[in-house]
Amino acid sequence: MVHVLKKIFDFYINSSLHVALAVFSLSWLTLLQFGIEYDKHVLFFILFSTITGYNFVKYFGLAKFHHRSLANWLKAIQFFSLLCFVALCYFLFKLETKTILYVAVFGVVTFLYAIPLVPKTIFIDSKKNLRSISGLKIYVIALVWTGVTVLLPLLNNDYAMTNDVVVVALQRFVFVMVLMLPFEIRDLSYDSLKLSTIPQKIGVMRTKILGVVLVLVFLGLEFFKINSAIQLWNAHILISMLTLIFLVFARENQNKYYSGFWVESLSILWLLLVLLFG
DSSP: OHHHHHHHHHHHHHTTHHHHHHHHHHHHHHHHHTTOOOOHHHHHHHHHHHHHHHHHHHHHHHHHHSTTSOOHHHHHHHHHHHHHHHHHHHHHTTSOHHHHHHHHHHHHHHHHHHSOOSOGGGOSSTTOSGGGSTTTHHHHHHHHHHIIIIIHHHHHTTOOOOHHHHHHHHHHHHHHHHHHHHHHHHGGGTSOGGGOOHHHHHOHHHHHHHHHHHHHHHHHGGGGOSSOOHHHHHHHHHHHHHHHHHHHTOOTTOOTTIIIIIITHHHHHHHHHHHHHO
16 A cells, blocks of 8 residues: 555656646745736646646656657656646636737747757757756746746736736745755756756855845845735745755755655645635
8 A cells, every 4th residue: 555655646746746736836826915816727727737848848858769668657647748738728728818928938948948959059968958058957947937927827817017026026036946956956966067056066055055045035025015915924934934944954865755845845835824824
């Protein structure tokens, strides 16, 4: 029984369902922050497109070169991703036309992130995709997460670009960057030195110090909001403390679920805290 449960849990992580729930949670959080009603069409589009996009990025190479001898787990993920792709197509056509155009931009970024189409001269290794450009990975991920979880839900609900939207977008960008740091620390032994990740450039200790500064920036940005509810402040402070704890205890040889499950769960917990305090 334990073995079966572990297989199910591993599929939950490896199929990108957990990270998709994190993105879904941050998107719903945006609606709550701006007093917008639950928008199932944009939220479920984000959920299914995250699964499809992440699995495309993670498993494109494996499927490309081993399509005749795929392991059962990869076949299951491929089938699951196909179902999610069908679902995302359904919800895509429920979105506003301008939202669909906006989605297309992020679709192109995701495609370039995995597929080698950009000129070879700007890459640092033979993979020739956006992930390979020196030092770019963490910023691309933070930018895409910000665009998808902040701007996309607001755009689909015709919310104007206000001062608070800019502040929330900056907060989200900083928050995602901090979440990425335990992953970069974990991958320190595996990433090519040419990738120039933050821990590679400044070391683990300074990376953690940088993370602490970024969390303070995240909290400090709250003062620049015109409308800032006290219940959101409580949730922000709690999630900042938990994020710092996970960052401080992050190490190179960490448990396989430390970043992939626990750190990723912080986004989901943030939503639950806002729902609880709200």
